[in-house]
């Protein structure tokens with residue numbers, strides 16, 4: 079698919095692997111959205127046997143999911159190997175939430191791309207994805223999620239929306255014409271992609287959070303540390319010089335309020351369900367509808 083959202087996957091894997099060591103230093107946004115998703119799961123009656131933490135990062139949420147669902151198998155999948163390595167280490171050493179949970183099973187760690195997951199059809203009851211799907215090709219990854227979910231299985235996710243970092247985007251626009259800030263999916267496109275992937279009853283809502291930074295350079299440094307810097311294919315390749323960064327910092331200044339620079343984040347929370355039919359019963363891989371022969375009958379002419 080074309081599009082304004084085209085993503086450089088190698089760059090995603092590299093920047094998150096690079097970020098894995100210092101990643102847990104910048105957690106507030108991620109924890110807030112992760113906990114919101116966990117709270118929302120309390121209203122869901124699914125008793126999962128298998129949960130996928132998709133884009134699991136350094137694994138904080140693996141422990142929380144294991145605590146919430148001690149009998150479930152937790153699968154952590156991430157495109158960045160260094161993230162998985164750190165998640166495994168932290169779980170083994172009890173550095174996340176306590177791992178002496180009754181009946182807990184060791185999580186399974188899988189390196190892979192959400193757009194082509196090495197997981198079987200109909201194998202997962204809940205896909206939990208906190209701030210990871212915005213780095214994916216949403217049509218491919220929703221189709222994959224639909225494929226691996228069991229009938230009546232649930233996708234619950236939080237993603238960054240298009241208003242995220244709009245101040246930084248505007249500041250860069252005054253300096254050059256490249257895409258310096260990731261282009262994130264809007265809620266409408268996401269809902270449509272879910273439906274196109276045959277996920278049903280999607281529900282989406284939007285929240286906005288603003289963080290403050292002393293300088294634009296501090297903000298950009300933070301984005302780099304959390305692996306969230308620009309991965310769009312239309313980005314400018316090569317290093318950004320100090321002069322350019324100073325120009326961006328100056329262009330950011332008009333946003334200063336009460337002595338601080340705001341950085342806005344738009345969070346899209348979404349959930350959707352897998353249909354009741356097991357994969358393959360109703361649709362084949364090409365999306366063709368299959369109707370069992372005993373349900374085909376001739377219409378009587380009126």
Ligand SMILES: C[S@@+](CC[C@H](N)C(=O)[O-])C[C@H]1O[C@@H](n2cnc3c(N)ncnc32)[C@H](O)[C@@H]1O
Pocket residue numbers: 090091094095108112132133134135136137138139155156157158161190191192193207208209210211213214
């Ligand atoms: C912002 S972090 C969130 C990590 C974790 N979910 C949390 O809440 O702490 C995004 C994670 O998604 C992973 N990721 C990005 N694109 C991915 C893809 N296509 N497939 C699998 N993982 C991906 C990154 O490597 C990173 O670990």
